[in-house]
Amino acid sequence: MARENLRATVLGFLGAFAVFAVLFYFAGIDDLVGTLQRADPAYVALVVATTLGWLAAWSVALRTVLGVLGVDMSFAKSFFVFTGAMFSNNITPFGQAGGEPVTAYLITRTAEAEYETSLAAIASVDTLNFVPSITIALMGAIYYATEVTLGTNRDLALAIVAVVALAVTVPTIGYLAWQRRYGLEARIVSSLTPRIQWVTERIPRITTPTREGIEKRINGFFRAIERVATNPRGLALALGMSAVGWxxxxxxxxxxxxxxxxxxxxxxxxxxxxxxxxxxxxxxxGGAGGIESVLVLLLLAAPLAAVTNSVAVAAVVIFRGAVYWIPILIGGTVMGWVSARANGA
Structure with missing residues (x-):
């Protein structure tokens, strides 16, 4: 399984490099390099500072959710744990969906929490972070709808339609899932139990869990999610810090x-x-290549006379260079330290 994960990661990075090659060719290599060379170091330093501010805000959201679940963690530790989480997301295909299990393990190792509690915490934070993003994007969509002639800009119009659709669809799905959470939980237990047992039977030195044990852990995960969802003060603080991070x-x-x-x-x-x-x-x-391409496409679709191909790509390279690589540098160090401690234990 580890070999398959490594293969998927390597293929993912090769795909990202291919996307970047097309993006840089589109911008014009000489123009892009020239634009980046004239970047003001003071402003670049401010971009780095805002990246650290984003990580700090979202780490407070994680600390808040963990506190609701009875796990005490200092701000400093939550910051490093969250950067470790972003490291996992940034090197794993499908972003948060691929990195959450690794992040849950990191929280378990550093906070001595149960794995299902840790998984519920990071899953809750990722979900909560999605809510302000759609709200803020919807505000931006309303702005564009009033200021821009959408009929002449197909890409921008499609983006706005997508945001409005998400703003309606995601809360609806969330509400329906919450109302049917117990039935959903039973179906997940029934579906996952034989698969988990099948996998563990084929892994040396791992005891195959019983159905009751698996059901207990999945129940623990859902109860943790329920505790977060029914804590208004914790929800408000986590959502607020998520909005600050955005x-x-x-x-x-x-x-x-x-x-x-x-x-x-x-x-x-x-x-x-x-x-x-x-x-x-x-x-x-971590969406590398895909996120940059969407950002460039939307920026070029906006009515900005000064934003040429090379300017849009250069700005996105500076922005994403900080947002993508700073968590990898800090979080990779954290993950290395945790792994060294685990191997030495």
Missing amino acids: SFQMLGLWLSFRAIGVSIPLSIALFVVPIGAIAGVTPLP
């Missing part, structure tokens, strides 16, 4: 344009950053 990301994209001497309305970043993040569900590691 604001830092949007400010980071705006500063990336300022770094290369181009000014764009902050409201445009309000719109394109959350939509670009949706591309993180692609089978590319």
